[in-house]
Amino acid sequence: MSAETAARELRRRGRVVVVGASLAGLHGAEALRAGGFTGSLTVIGDEPREPYDRPPLSKQVLLGRTAAEATTLPRARDLDVRWRLGVAATGLNLAERRVSLADGDEIEYDRLLIATGTRARPWFKETEAALDGVFVLRTADDAAGLNRHLAAGPRRVLVVGAGFTGSEIASACRERGLEVTVAERGPAPLVGALGGVVGAVAARLQREHGVDLRCGVTVTALEGDAAGRLRRAHLSDGSAIDADVAVVGLGAIRNTEWLAGSGLAAGPRGVACDAGCRAFDVHGIVTDDVFVAGDVARSPHPLFGYQFLSLEHWGNAVEQAEIAAHNMINSGLDRRPYLWVPAFWSAQFGVNIKSIGVPPMGEEIVVTQGALEEDRFVVTYGFQGRVIAAVAFDQARWIDFYRRLIESAAPFPPDFPNVDRRAGGIRPIPADFPDPSLPSHGPTVTLSGYAPSERRLQFTPARA
Numbered sequence: 001m002s003a004e005t006a007a008r009e010l011r012r013r014g015r016v017v018v019v020g021a022s023l024a025g026l027h028g029a030e031a032l033r034a035g036g037f038t039g040s041l042t043v044i045g046d047e048p049r050e051p052y053d054r055p056p057l058s059k060q061v062l063l064g065r066t067a068a069e070a071t072t073l074p075r076a077r078d079l080d081v082r083w084r085l086g087v088a089a090t091g092l093n094l095a096e097r098r099v100s101l102a103d104g105d106e107i108e109y110d111r112l113l114i115a116t117g118t119r120a121r122p123w124f125k126e127t128e129a130a131l132d133g134v135f136v137l138r139t140a141d142d143a144a145g146l147n148r149h150l151a152a153g154p155r156r157v158l159v160v161g162a163g164f165t166g167s168e169i170a171s172a173c174r175e176r177g178l179e180v181t182v183a184e185r186g187p188a189p190l191v192g193a194l195g196g197v198v199g200a201v202a203a204r205l206q207r208e209h210g211v212d213l214r215c216g217v218t219v220t221a222l223e224g225d226a227a228g229r230l231r232r233a234h235l236s237d238g239s240a241i242d243a244d245v246a247v248v249g250l251g252a253i254r255n256t257e258w259l260a261g262s263g264l265a266a267g268p269r270g271v272a273c274d275a276g277c278r279a280f281d282v283h284g285i286v287t288d289d290v291f292v293a294g295d296v297a298r299s300p301h302p303l304f305g306y307q308f309l310s311l312e313h314w315g316n317a318v319e320q321a322e323i324a325a326h327n328m329i330n331s332g333l334d335r336r337p338y339l340w341v342p343a344f345w346s347a348q349f350g351v352n353i354k355s356i357g358v359p360p361m362g363e364e365i366v367v368t369q370g371a372l373e374e375d376r377f378v379v380t381y382g383f384q385g386r387v388i389a390a391v392a393f394d395q396a397r398w399i400d401f402y403r404r405l406i407e408s409a410a411p412f413p414p415d416f417p418n419v420d421r422r423a424g425g426i427r428p429i430p431a432d433f434p435d436p437s438l439p440s441h442g443p444t445v446t447l448s449g450y451a452p453s454e455r456r457l458q459f460t461p462a463r464a
């Protein structure tokens with residue numbers, strides 16, 4: 001049977017299993033159906049709830065504008081999925097194409113999509129993590145529990161870690177009128193994701209909004225009272241902070257333990273896959289029946305020197321799930337590479353933050369629009385002489401323009417006419433500015449084994 005005939009047969013009556021019933025899992029299931037898959041589709045999720053959206057948990061839900069229960073993701077009608085919710089996948093037998101479940105059940109598949117995402121890194125001392133008032137924020141239950149606790153009376157909140165989740169929590173708690181201390185090991189908030197220049201702006205914003213921001217310190221211990229309620233936190237600089245709520249925002253752990261011993265290249269950094277979302281086995285050989293999408297995936301990105309990227313972004317989960325689903329039920333050159341330019345947003349301290357590209361790869365940074373002091377700007381990041389990323393504070397409308405600069409490997413610093421870098425005013429990019437998505441003289445890259453991309457990817461600066 002030819003590969004095309006096999007793919008057609010699979011689309012008609014194959015068995016697809018998706019593990020992880022959240023954003024990537026749901027979008028993968030929808031994309032399979034939209035792509036003409038009429039076989040059996042089973043989605044397994046260890047949370048008892050239907051797939052729901054996480055970004056509102058640290059924003060609208062914490063502000064009391066949306067109930068944690070009201071975050072259920074809309075889904076296509078007639079999806080025709082066999083949901084197995086509230087039961088974890090515990091193992092994978094690659095040779096026999098079988099997933100084992102915690103309730104003893106075993107489910108066979110022709111194609112498997114791994115979309116098990118991440119979980120919150122818990123506080124490192126178990127007895128302290130168990131104190132009443134100590135929280136992480138990853139699930140709807142976490143958000144509901146934290147909300148109940150915050151609503152129970154005046155609270156002094158300690159946020160441990162000033163990454164995106166920690167900073168959003170601090171922002172929401174300040175908006176609720178609570179006293180907030182943020183303890184961050186790095187020199188400023190968001191430094192790991194956006195670098196020191198933007199981090200300094202984030203630090204100023206936090207302080208202007210009344211956050212007691214302590215940088216360059218770690219929390220060494222959480223102390224409770226006799227009733228097991230959190231009372232105090234001790235910091236590495238010898239100081240102590242009174243607190244009756246601590247939200248631990250120390251990053252995420254990838255949910256790959258259930259794949260231990262399966263033979264897949266899965267570990268703490270995620271499940272490695274190729275540019276078409278096909279999982280690698282431990283020998284570095286790509287499988288043809290196991291695919292990966294969302295926060296748990298680690299895939300090489302052609303635009304970023306084929307570096308393996310682990311992206312914890314909403315847009316990545318959606319886009320990657322669609323590519324994975326497409327490739328699961330197609331073969332050969334009908335398959336597509338995953339070329340989405342990483343992008344995410346955050347809302348905190350009254351500012352809308354949008355990022356495009358991979359800021360942590362940046363070697364240099366320049367303010368291309370606006371002024372840092374005014375909290376309305378776009379900064380552009382450069383890597384080896386080309387634009388690699390941009391971050392906008394309250395200037396989201398420009399993000400698509402910067403995406404095209406990144407896709408076309410525009411030279412860094414970008415050469416914008418009429419943009420006044422000193423004055424600080426946001427000037428429009430002129431209508432006659434050359435469309436950076438038009439091909440120039442960088443080499444075009446094709447990925448062997450995948451359909452040619454609609455985009456031309458260029459690896460050398462277009463105007464060196």
Ligand SMILES: Cc1cc2nc3c(=O)[nH]c(=O)nc-3n(C[C@H](O)[C@H](O)[C@H](O)COP(=O)(O)OP(=O)(O)OC[C@H]3O[C@@H](n4cnc5c(N)ncnc54)[C@H](O)[C@@H]3O)c2cc1C
Pocket residue numbers: 019020021022023024025044045046047053054055056057058087088089090115116117118119137138139165255258293294295296311312313314315317343344345346347
């Ligand atoms: C509080 C918060 C705020 C966020 N805000 C933003 C934002 O502003 N912008 C942005 O771009 N992104 C944001 N994100 C990130 C975004 O929500 C994630 O990128 C997205 O949820 C990833 O989807 P996923 O399906 O890959 O993984 P997840 O959402 O982590 O889902 C994985 C699912 O698989 C389940 N699972 C795990 N192991 C097993 C197993 N063995 N068997 C069965 N099921 C299993 C998990 O319980 C979970 O339900 C935020 C995340 C959080 C937590």
